[in-house]
Amino acid sequence: MSVIKSTQSMSAGEPAKALWMSTIAFTLCFAVWTIFAIIGIRIKQELGLNEAEFGLLVGTPVLTGSLVRIVLGIWTGRYGGRL
Template sequence: MATQTQQQISVLSLSTLAFTVCFAVWVMFSIIGIPIKANLGLNETEFGLLAATPILTGSLFR
């Protein structure tokens, strides 16, 4: 059985990894967001809703 210190290190490591992956996905979405906006002909409001929907949905379901 793992000690409490080992569990804490494991949780910290996995949380850091998850944060890094989520940040990388967010950056990639912001990079590809401009071509998506141009291809779909979205105005500023529509693009804002497109970008905000996953964030708002995730925060509401917590």
């Protein structure tokens, strides 16, 4: 069985563009978590949630993201990082 390695030419600006896009995406995601922490207390009060319900509300996105990453990892291993 032979392994075929394909290389794609990349312009000089593409790595910098990817770095900037990743940095902006990370910053936006972090900002969303910060905003959720700020408005979470008000949501808890308005919905009348107890500590367990509020913990479930806060933890659900993290758990969902973790489980989706497992599926995406399998998918990436099977089909590659790029389609």
